[in-house]
Amino acid sequence: MGDRLGYIAFGEDELYARGALFSALRLLHFCPDAKIKVLTDRPKIFSGYPVETIELTAARMREMSFGDRYLFGIKAAGIIQLLQDCDRLFFMDTDMYTVGDISRCFKKISPTHSVMRKCEGRPKKEYRSLAGKGLKLGDQVLTGEEPMWNSGVLGVHSANIPALTDAYHAIERMIGVVKVHTPEQFCIGIALSQGGRSISGHWLPIRNYNTRGRKLFARQRIDAFFQRIGQLGVREQAEQAARYRVWRAPTDLFMQRGIWHF
Template sequence: MRDIFGYIAYGENELYHRGALLSALKLLYHCPEAKIIVATDRPELFVDYPMETLLLTDLQKEAWSFSGQYHFGIKARALIKLLRMTDRLIFMDSDHYPAGFLSHTFEGISPKHSVMRRLEKPHKWTPVLEGEGLRIGEHVITGREPMWQSGILGLHRDNLPALMDAYPPMLAVHQISKIDAAEQFCIGIALSLGGRTISPHKLKIRDYNTRGKKAFAEPRVHRFFDAYAAEPVARQIVEAGRYRMWRTPVDIIRQKLKARG
């Protein structure tokens, strides 16, 4: 059984690439035997580290983003590429990072069961999809399906057809409902069809995917590599494992006071 942890990092924002790398280093601290693949358009940033890379070309990104109309299509198609390279995949967005051992979670992933970050509240925009005739496989989208958040995904290779079915309607879902979350909406539906189930993850994973968390974490990501990028990889893994990315109550108060001027 080939179990892989996956990341996707592309684009001009350095934070996405460095965030994925720092998360992967933290993962290696907590799970030294972890096998990691990073789908990226900048493989040179990862070449000196104990992880594989999957090149995302400009041609692929143009095609997968529906000619630039919906860039989260790149994530959806890169997930398909990653899943083809493994039997079971645990994927994290680059603004998520491990805070403990994770490898045991592979045992809960099966052809009939997937893991996603969490079940979100119903979205008021998606009901406009009713009557549009959009399909995921044989399922006609009603717009009232559950919305699962895809910052964390645990998938079995047998669900490749489900991911393939989820991709084509994403652009229309995005354009009609005006939501950027079309990718996760379609993936969540696809993974719930045919008797399949999804559960929220119970992994020791933190994130900085809100405005306040990101404002605190971004400079710390860059400071980590400013301090340790020239060090041996083994040292970087140790330092990453104990490097704080989360805010203390004092940090939050300071942010609020700064925002007030």
């Protein structure tokens, strides 16, 4: 079935879909042979681009999010869906974008090894509420002391669909116990570390705008980008995207000096 690069873009804020398209255009510049698939509730945004889309309906999103109880359940279930149509998947959040060739991303992905963005170490104190609850992921009883891997980037082999499915089921049980937004990545990291499997950081030329200040700046820049390139062909758009700056220069940081969280 081959290898795929994937995104999941949904929600009322159009930035997620436009961010995925901007990231995909940069991918197409640095990796012209990339095969890209996007799971999205806004497939029209990707119309006319060499990007395969799978439409997310409102009913499907309710199901994936456990009846709208946990938004990131859509991401966990969506990764499984994307992986069903390929051998290896390299997934990025919509606020991730390449600054160079990442075509070697698949070399480290195997049935026994996955890549994720980074290990964040011990999870937040809210996870201590798992202790003594007997909540399991597979055969492992969770204690809340397990290391947290960041899932903004995830490279995984289709042989691990059962492990990801175990993680998804554990997420549903966990969201009633741990009152934070990260059970999705917590459970995925644990599942992909079980049974002799391992995880490492990706170490690829990928940047992000996943903090408040970065996102505010990137939103303005991405909106302006799509306003100015609408009449260009896909190849020209990809070239423009590769040269287009969405990270902040010192003057931009100064203009955002009133924001506490950069």
